Amino acid sequence: MPNRTPLYEEHVKLNGTIVDFAGWELPVQYTRLIEEHEATRERAGLFDICHMGEFDVKGNNAFEFLQSVLSRDLSALKPGRCMYSTMLNERGGCVDDLFVYMKALDSFMLVVNAANIKKDFDWLEAAARGRGVSLADRSGDTAKLDLQGPQAAAIMRSLCSADLPSRFGFIAADVAGVETLVSRTGYTGEDGFELYCESSRAVALWRAIIEAGSPLGLLPCGLGARDTLRLEAAYSLYGHELSDDISPVEAGLRFAVSATKDYTGSDVIKKQLAKGAPRQSVAFALVERGVPRDGCEVVVSGSPAGRVTSGTFSPTLKKGIGLALLNSPAASIGDSVSVIIRNRPYAAEIVARPFIAYRGGSK
Amino acid sequence: MNAPDELKYSKDHEWVKVEGGSAVVGITDFAQQQLTDVVFVEMPEVGAAAEAGKPIAAVESVKAVSDVYAPVSGEIIEVNDALRDAPELINTDPYGEGWIFKLKMSDPSAAAALMNAEQYKEHAASESH
Numbered sequence: 001m002p003n004r005t006p007l008y009e010e011h012v013k014l015n016g017t018i019v020d021f022a023g024w025e026l027p028v029q030y031t032r033l034i035e036e037h038e039a040t041r042e043r044a045g046l047f048d049i050c051h052m053g054e055f056d057v058k059g060n061n062a063f064e065f066l067q068s069v070l071s072r073d074l075s076a077l078k079p080g081r082c083m084y085s086t087m088l089n090e091r092g093g094c095v096d097d098l099f100v101y102m103k104a105l106d107s108f109m110l111v112v113n114a115a116n117i118k119k120d121f122d123w124l125e126a127a128a129r130g131r132g133v134s135l136a137d138r139s140g141d142t143a144k145l146d147l148q149g150p151q152a153a154a155i156m157r158s159l160c161s162a163d164l165p166s167r168f169g170f171i172a173a174d175v176a177g178v179e180t181l182v183s184r185t186g187y188t189g190e191d192g193f194e195l196y197c198e199s200s201r202a203v204a205l206w207r208a209i210i211e212a213g214s215p216l217g218l219l220p221c222g223l224g225a226r227d228t229l230r231l232e233a234a235y236s237l238y239g240h241e242l243s244d245d246i247s248p249v250e251a252g253l254r255f256a257v258s259a260t261k262d263y264t265g266s267d268v269i270k271k272q273l274a275k276g277a278p279r280q281s282v283a284f285a286l287v288e289r290g291v292p293r294d295g296c297e298v299v300v301s302g303s304p305a306g307r308v309t310s311g312t313f314s315p316t317l318k319k320g321i322g323l324a325l326l327n328s329p330a331a332s333i334g335d336s337v338s339v340i341i342r343n344r345p346y347a348a349e350i351v352a353r354p355f356i357a358y359r360g361g362s363k
Numbered sequence: 364m365n366a367p368d369e370l371k372y373s374k375d376h377e378w379v380k381v382e383g384g385s386a387v388v389g390i391t392d393f394a395q396q397q398l399t400d401v402v403f404v405e406m407p408e409v410g411a412a413a414e415a416g417k418p419i420a421a422v423e424s425v426k427a428v429s430d431v432y433a434p435v436s437g438e439i440i441e442v443n444d445a446l447r448d449a450p451e452l453i454n455t456d457p458y459g460e461g462w463i464f465k466l467k468m469s470d471p472s473a474a475a476a477l478m479n480a481e482q483y484k485e486h487a488a489s490e491s492h
Contacts, residue, residue: 313402
């Protein structure tokens with residue numbers, strides 16, 4: 001029996017096409033994926049992300065503990081700031097990628113992928129043994145709604161009297177009468193917010209945002225648009241660009257790994273930073289019409305060099321785009337490669353990531 | 364759902380318009396609605412042999428790819444070049460401008476075995492749940 005988020009009935013009322021995603025019944029789209037994608041790029045989109053996991057990590061040793069299990073140097077964190085990081089196994093592969101929120105010097109929240117909630121919690125529990133930190137899985141009673149797009153801040157201002165946080169900042173605030181953690185983050189490449197509240201208040205928050213946002217062109221958006229938006233922004237998706245067998249260095253996430261501190265997996269990561277990783281994630285765009293998909297082979301100079309990890313038709317660029325994990329030395333920007341789609345080679349070019357630069361500014 | 368009476372239909376949601384010994388083929392209104400925005404059509408080569416029930420073309424939406432099966436056997440004699448630049452014609456006019464290919468039927472009587480509009484509507488309704 002798949003799980004349902006507190007917003008399931010809202011999705012049904014909005015005629016969402018419900019699919020199974022990581023064991024959750026969620027809308028892949030409501031009307032048309034492209035329309036929802038464009039709404040988020042041009043106005044605003046609202047996404048049900050309640051399936052993701054939230055953990056509390058508390059205690060006097062919580063910071064040191066997280067420094068030892070997360071790949072990024074967390075020294076720059078302050079209360080009210082959050083950061084993207086990966087969590088690695090001993091081989092340098094990714095147990096998960098996540099956001100770490102510093103609520104207070106001794107209190108943190110981790111936001112993890114839905115499919116990895118149990119794996120991550122078990123991993124953290126084993127690592128935390130004897131470390132004097134307390135862990136709690138809050139996923140079941142925490143709702144998450146993402147409000148994204150150039151009109152997101154205006155919509156938030158109409159629902160929340162507090163000063164909105166700057167990028168990668170967060171506040172606790174009253175949003176339309178709902179106690180909410182308002183984080184200036186997202187997964188679309190647009191300005192926007194990730195909003196956390198009690199599951200029991202999710203419907204109230206969802207409805208208030210739709211009511212306030214609709215006059216500004218906001219649309220509820222499904223997982224389909226979430227995927228095309230994140231891929232245009234070249235954000236990694238666990239299970240595609242990242243896995244237990246892919247390191248963050250290979251995935252092009254050097255900013256998320258420290259070259260100096262010691263943490264689980266750091267031996268491997270430091271070696272890869274110094275000598276290069278066996279594989280490298282690259283961005284490519286088709287130069288002829290077509291749609292690359294996850295798993296398609298990539299051919300460089302006549303030889304198989306790796307596979308597509310995510311591919312789609314970019315609604316913004318109107319062409320096939322994707323990320324591929326290629327053997328090192330991988331092709332460079334500007335190189336011509338072929339992507340094999342249904343046994344036929346399609347001409348593609350290696351391009352700079354992201355496909356669409358972050359458009360939100362810093363405020 | 365829209366399924367014109369003068370056409371024949373396959374269980375895989377292709378429509379067939381018989382013109383003497385040839386057949387024009389496309390995907391149905393029901394199929395295009397399920398796919399939503401079509402962004403690419405991979406068409407067969409003219410001269411290719413189409414075998415009834417086997418994939419001969421592919422229609423891609425942003426989210427997914429869907430094979431197009433040959434509803435009858437024959438030789439591809441024409442493809443709709445307009446779809447190369449305007450694949451959305453499959454959404455806007457599935458039974459007209461959105462046709463995909465034309466084939467010369469190896470057995471012109473084979474189309475008679477396909478579903479009529481009434482049968483197809485029932486078939487599609489049973490799949491939409």
